[in-house]
Amino acid sequence: MTEKSGADILIEALCDLGVEVVFGYPGGAVLPIYDALFRSGRIKHILVRHEQAATHAAEGYARSTGKPGVVLVTSGPGATNAVTGITDALMDSIPMVVITGQVPTALIGTDAFQEADTVGITRHCSKHNYLVKDPAKLGDVIHEAFHIATSGRPGPVVVDIPKDVQVATARYKKPGPIQHKTYRPQVKADQSQIEQLVDMLAAAERPILYTGGGIINSGPAASQLLCELVRITGAPVTSTLMGLGAYPASGPQWLGMLGMHGTYEANMAMNQADLVVALGSRFDDRVTGRLDAFSPNSRKVHIDIDRSSVNKTVRVDLGIIADVGHALEDMVRIWKSRQHPKPDTTDWQRRIAGWRAVKCLDFPENDPNEIMPQRAIRALFDATQARSPIITTEVGQHQMWAAQHFGFEKPNKWLTSGGLGTMGYGLPAAIGAQLGNPNALVIDIAGEASIQMNIQELATATQYRLPVKIFILNNQYMGMVRQWQELTYESRYAESYSDSLPDFVKLGEAYGWKGILIETRDQLDSGIAEMLAYDGPVIVDCRVSQLTNCFPMIPSGAAHTDMILQANEVSGTMDDEAKALV
Amino acid sequence: MHISQEKAERHTLAVIVDNEPGILARIAGLFTARGYNIESLTVSEITADKSVSRITIVTSASPATMEQIIAQLDRLVPVHKVTDLTAQGAHVERELALVKVRGTGDHRIEALRLADVYRARVVDATTSSFVFEVTGGIDKIDKFVELMGEVGLIEVARTGIVAIARGKEPA
Incomplete structure (x- = not known):
């Protein structure tokens, strides 16, 4: 097998991984990669006008297709401009791989032209990052980076490649399926926990499903399974901002978004529920409002692929570590195999109908010319x-x-x-x-x-x-x-x-x-x-x-029940404690 | 083209720092950002009011890079003083290791005998295991751990090097 340059290895690895589009901006420290990209002609490159936009474009691509977004930027300012988008992808769990050029290995640490400590800067805003110092390891690192970006809780992975590593030669072989020695996300739930959850759902009088971006990340099948779960259990659904679309807005059990600018019915149902099932959502402060008043009388179950999301801000009664799509599949299967009848939630639905009747999203239109x-x-x-x-x-x-x-x-x-x-x-x-x-x-x-x-x-x-x-x-x-x-x-x-x-x-x-x-x-x-x-x-x-x-709006640090529905309920000032909240 | 590496030599540095949050991350980050090695790093408070810490770093670098490492460390705002103990001359280096060994019969007796030779103390014992505490230079501890490998080594915990200059002057 002949040796190839690091840049050629990178392009070949990207092709092996099925990458079709790369969003990027050239510069000194990635010229060998751009030349390899040009010579290969197999990957479409989208030239943005600012590196931050490359990262957001990759996020948009990833979020709308389910495939990882790929970014290619140069060292120094190229990498630092990408930091906002990398952080954005981390916060919203978007699969993304960011390739950054770096100054040659011999110049690292010398404050060379367009040098930045990319790996140091992105350490806390990426899911994982690499500085590749040996072209022989580059192929494996790229494959591993895609594996980490797309599996478990998805996120951005940064691969920093010094210019001499792009030029130096080594052998490349497409690796087999990746078995990382420490990183093994748990995809399947503990079945006894799913059974426990099904029991709780069957017994609940006032259940609510609180869905998040995890359902979208799990793939379209997870959304279908959610609809099926709602159909057989009759449980109402609310969603975070990131989870919108998982359950159709025209669906009979849809309550609308919850949280700070959520609907009255969603927040009141959350407040009054006796069982909250969180599905791929993370109890963000924009969702919970004041923590000690958040859904005070419910038992809570949280399904999440990220162990650190469970019990992070809200203590739950049952934490299930799993891909939410797999967990939904298990829930639907076990519910059906037990031939649970659809629970009678008439009373709960009647209360929800009362909250819906408030029509919290209505707005005044007084001036016939003005567009609200x-x-x-x-x-x-x-x-x-x-x-x-x-x-x-x-x-x-x-x-x-x-x-x-x-x-x-x-x-x-x-x-x-x-x-x-x-x-x-x-x-x-x-x-x-x-x-x-x-x-x-x-x-x-x-x-x-x-x-x-x-x-x-x-x-x-x-x-x-x-x-x-x-x-x-x-x-x-x-x-x-x-x-x-x-x-x-x-x-x-x-x-x-x-x-x-x-x-x-x-x-x-x-x-x-x-x-x-x-x-x-x-x-x-x-x-x-x-x-x-x-x-x-x-x-x-x-x-x-x-x-x-x-409106509606729950002021920062207030409880779901302290919702402001219209402008005339606004007071105009707050105490310092409230002012200090985000 | 292939990438070549510089020849490196080992140095022990003593770094006196303000004991503030993030100082360890700052120092470790400096090493990774600039591509320097860390072979061992220890840190502990050294004043009664806990305001100052001493960090001992063992690193390998070429002489030119070594000079940069010291200058870069010295430039950090919370750093009081950096001393290259290796360059300065005579100094004492010590490391402490806890070594767990499992075995019965002859192996058990042999482990005890070797421990005696290396002046290791028994700090925990069961009928089939020992935990030894051994202190010394890196070479001595390496050798002791290697020997224990032959008589039933289970695991090792090492503190990393602490070091101080010989003589009456501070570093």
């Missing part, structure tokens, strides 16, 4: 739902309105930065999703502030002829910041006004996009129709009510 942001999301949903669109978002009020008012029927259609809350996520994520789903309708629901954080990616979509749509809810404020200032700091709007905004229509046109301005309610449907009719990228600047806030 919620109305814009609903109009977008009505116009596109038949095409089963993929929706990405930035971070802020628009993200919460999209989560509340856009109905998701299937998994892998909702891509948002949940854990890290990264403004600037949506446009590159939409680009990644469009590449993975060339025929899908992909829309980034954005805010006018967030969109500017990665606005340079308009060029990437143009270059690769990606017909992504950006729908900006433009209220001329960093709305969520302003909302918190209103609630907490007596409306002292420190730096939350979006001054000197660009003309988004002209900006889009400058990049080769179509631009559409929507200013009044009578333009809303026609503007959306025009956006959808255009076969190419479109940026829509939809001017919405400036001072509308996102």
Whole structure:
């Protein structure tokens, strides 16, 4: 067997792993890899305009296809620019492999040009990372990196490759199935625990299923099994932000999202339940609110593939370590084999119907000309739902309105930065999703502030002829910041006004996009129709009510039952203890 | 092309640091970030008020890299002083090991005899096992562990090197 350069080994290993697309940006320390990529011609490379966007695009690709996203960036600033996206993928459990160039091994530690301690910097924001110092080990490391990124609780893995290791030669052989000596995620649940859970579910009078991103990560089959479990048990379902789409929003047991901006019915049901079954969700602070008031009278079961997520913030009565898809399959099988009848939850359903009747997502529309942001999301949903669109978002009020008012029927259609809350996520994520789903309708629901954080990616979509749509809810404020200032700091709007905004229509046109301005309610449907009719990228600047806030809302550190339903319930100040909470 | 390695020699460093959270991570991180080796690292508080710690690091590097390691350590804000005990000359190095040995009959007797030669103390015993405590330089402990391998070694716990300069002056 002849020796190959490290760069050629890398490309061959990526091909062996089935990689079709790489998101990246070239630079000095990855030139040998870019040359190998060029010579091979087997992998499509998407040139982004900023390395952060490469990571978010890879996340969008991964989240919408279920395949790992791959990023290729240079040393130093290339790697440090990628750090935000790597952290984002860690927080939201997105499978991603990031290849970074590094200065030659002899120069490591000398403060060489474009040197950064990539492995040190990414140690705490990656699932695992490697510095490869020997080309003979590179092939195995790449295969192991993909194994770690995609198995167990998925996450980002960084592989740092010094330039001399890219040039030096060694032999490469495709390794067999990976049996890591220490890393062995537990996929199958302990069957006696599943039986115990089935017993608890059969006996519960007020059960609730609390689902999360783990169901999406487990694959589409997990979502189907969830629907089947709901059908046979009659248990109502709520979901985290990351889990939207696992159970269809049109389903009879759907309560809507829970937590800080969740629905009244979801939070009240969580509060009053006697059994909470957490499925691939992690009791985030945005979900639980005040911990000592969180679902106080329930027994709790938590199924998660990550042992450290169990009992992290909320003590549970039964913790089951497993892939949630496998666990759901076991639950459905055992439930059916025991021929459990569907439990009688009539009383529970009647109480839930009472909470639903509050219609917590309704909003006032007083000015006939003004577009309420919620109305814009609903109009977008009505116009596109038949095409089963993929929706990405930035971070802020628009993200919460999209989560509340856009109905998701299937998994892998909702891509948002949940854990890290990264403004600037949506446009590159939409680009990644469009590449993975060339025929899908992909829309980034954005805010006018967030969109500017990665606005340079308009060029990437143009270059690769990606017909992504950006729908900006433009209220001329960093709305969520302003909302918190209103609630907490007596409306002292420190730096939350979006001054000197660009003309988004002209900006889009400058990049080769179509631009559409929507200013009044009578333009809303026609503007959306025009956006959808255009076969190419479109940026829509939809001017919405400036001072509308996102409700319902549980203030930071409050209990689920302390939900604010409408703006007139807002007090305007908080004590220091509340101000100190995130 | 193949990658060549520099010749390295072993040095023992004494690093006096402020005992603040994260100092150990900072020092370990410096070594990994700049590609230096750590063969052994020990750390403990050395003042009554627990405000200062002494870290003893055994590392291998070329003379030029060694100079950089010392300079980089010295540059860290919480570091008071770095001394290269190996370069400075005469110093004492000691390590402590706990060695668990299982065996009966002749093996058991032989283990005890060897322990006596190496001045290892018995700190735990059952009818079929011993735990020995042995102190000395790295070579002595390596040799003792190797010999115990022949009479029923189960496991070893080693502290890593601590070191101090000979004579009346501090390092």
